[in-house]
Amino acid sequence: NTQVNLGGGEGLAFRNIELGTGLTEFESPEVISLLDASQFRLLNLDEKTSILLTGGAGSGKTTVAIHRICKLCFNKHVLPQDILILVPHHGLVLLSRKILNSIGLDQIKVMTSREWFRNQSLRLLKGIGKEVCQDTPFRVSLLKRHRNMMKVINAYLDTKKLEIVERLKRSAFDDKKIVQFMKETAIIKWMKEIMKGDLSVVQKMLLEQLVEELNDYNAIREEIFKDRKLLKNIMDDQSELITSNVIEETIKHTHKQFLEEFQEEDSREHTLDQKNISFRTPDDVSGTIDLEDYPIMLIISNALNGGTINNGETLKKYRHIVIDEAQEISPMEMMVFGHIIDQERGSFTVAGDLAQKVDPISGFTSWEDALVDLNLSQDLTELKTLEIAYRSPQKIIDLAHHVLGPLAPKRIPISKKHHGGVLRTIGEHEAHILILINERLEKLMEQEPKSSTVIICSSLDSARRYREGLRNLANVRLVEEANFTFKPGVDITTLEQVKGLEFDYVIIPDLDFRNYPVNDYSRRRLHLAMTRAIYQLWILSPSAFSPLIPNE
Structure with a gap:
């Protein structure tokens, strides 16, 4: 059906607190x-x-x-x-x-x-890496975000404590102080307090060295994620996704991140205008840190310091x-x-x-x-x-609920809105889809210049193609890093960037099996995309729709 008319939802998405309501x-x-x-x-x-x-x-x-x-x-x-x-x-x-x-x-x-x-x-964290890895392996992230990571942290702290006890004994700390140390959780805090007391030069030097070592969070990160025995603490009956292969991949990834031959930022070559010349390849992760490492290191730092982290600074x-x-x-x-x-x-x-x-x-x-x-x-x-x-009409909610399949809640949400709904179009190919969208958007923007429309593509490459195909339309914006202007017009983007947002009209232009196969990941992504619409949802496919879409 190519007779599609978008209309009736002008400007609803960009009111202030009136989020998704009204006729x-x-x-x-x-x-x-x-x-x-x-x-x-x-x-x-x-x-x-x-x-x-x-x-x-x-x-x-x-x-x-x-x-x-x-x-x-x-x-x-x-x-x-x-x-x-x-x-x-x-x-x-x-x-x-x-x-x-x-x-x-x-x-x-x-x-x-x-x-x-x-x-x-x-x-707050001394020595922590600045350059974030842009391509952390899926299974490495899975391990670092797993609930049982806390077991690894506790095992590391316990092991570190036992190592320090041996070093304290070698520096002639008396049994009383060692018993005190073993009772302490915030061991850096304890060391700083002890240093104020009557100690030998050797003992003070040891404590200063230990404080320095325990505050080197890049070194701690390397120590933890290269330690096979330590990482195996994450494995139990409740963590079937974390296997020995996941641990081995994490160790391998960590070795790559800590390759000694990576250049420090200050030593890298620069152009005349001081822009960094990057020789980094997609596989080159040397000198980087994973985003998942930051909360792990903050937890460790908080445990070691008892809250105060760096020169009296705290969260x-x-x-x-x-x-x-x-x-x-x-x-x-x-x-x-x-x-x-x-x-x-x-x-x-x-x-x-x-x-x-x-x-x-x-x-x-x-x-x-x-x-x-x-x-x-x-x-x-x-x-x-x-x-x-309060946002989407009932017909859109019903379709989005169907798409979730076995993931759907038992009760279908009830909408306060019953106007508007779902429009469906199967084109002959992507170029045909582009022509149809161009025609309808041109008409919509004439009739409702204050309306907001989003085209949610399955990939950034697809979004760029649609932006190029709609280049002759006014107020069409490609959004690559969630930098929405929240102004009337058309935003072309990917699903990952629209979570929590809403638009008068939502267009999904590539809803076929290739982009949305039958799996839980596709179900959740498609449900999220559909429920951004305040008034109308227009789904299109250059071939047959994904099996996730029911027949009319």
Whole structure:
């Protein structure tokens, strides 16, 4: 069917806090007016009570989180600078800042969790690597984000402690001090205290050397991830994905990262305008660090130092932390977030949806485990599942639910919206699809110049081809690094960059079996893409649709 008309949804995606509500032809009500009584109650909970919000796409999780922040700030329970919002990608950072700035809360810090971990590690951890590996092997990331990584950390700390005891004995430390040392967890902190006392020159030199060694986090990283025996602590009956081959690949990857012949940044050749000349090949990971290493090293540092990490510096404590799309956060990351909350007065708002879990290596296991990792008591945590969908019309929700198949929740979310729906087109080839999209978008942009449309492609190469094919249209933007402008027009991007965002119209141009085979990964990706639509979803394929799409 090539007779497709997009219309009726002008400008709905880029209102301020009115996220995904209202009819297209009329003034939209505030989203807060559509929340039910139990959701209203969440906004007025005590500032010390944490909330776990689960629910499908467009069910109001972000809306509740933002309104709760507003309540906390405007009632002066919490200062904006004591709030941290963590989101999965840069596009959501930009959108969140846009919303917060519009309501006078621009002092609230918003960033991706990966950005936060890297910034804090570079600030606090001596010797930690700066250059992030752009192609960490899948199985290496799987190991480093696994829940049992904590067993490896504990085993490393225990082993290190026994090694240090032997060195203390050789330097004639008395039995009393060694017994004290064995009882201590924060061993760097203990050493610094002992150094203030009456020690021999040799003993002080040893402690200074030990403190220096224990604060070299690049060396610690190398020591851990090259140690086969240590890494085997991760293997048990609950970790069937972590095999001996995964451990061997991790060791091999680590050896490559620590090749001695890699050039230090300061010694690399530069052009006349001081730009670095990179000779790095895709297989050359020497001198790099994996993003997954940062939270692991922060956990170790916190254990060794007892909180204070570097010359009196420490991780800032927050009164309130929002973790969005929490199903993509690893246990190690959750544990660090549990440490940076104000233990006496602080609280979390944690939002997520297992149906939208698209990262196969996140390490996330369950909401119960996540609460434990955050050091939250279920008695002091409000658990709420949001079952009403405010963003997408029911027809889109029904299709997205079908696509999930065995991964779908038992109950189909009920939408407050019944206008709009799903449009389907099978073209003859990609060029034909491009012609059809070009024609319909040209008409749409004439009729509704304030509308927002996103074309979600299966790959960045595909997105670039569609951008080239639509180059004659005005206000068409290729978004490669989630750098959305949130202005009217057409954004062409990939699925990984639209999580948490919404648009008046969503177009999926390449929904065939090659791009969306029948597996759990495709189901989750497609569900996520479909549920970005506020008004209409247009699915196209240059051949037959993927088997994930039901017959009309």
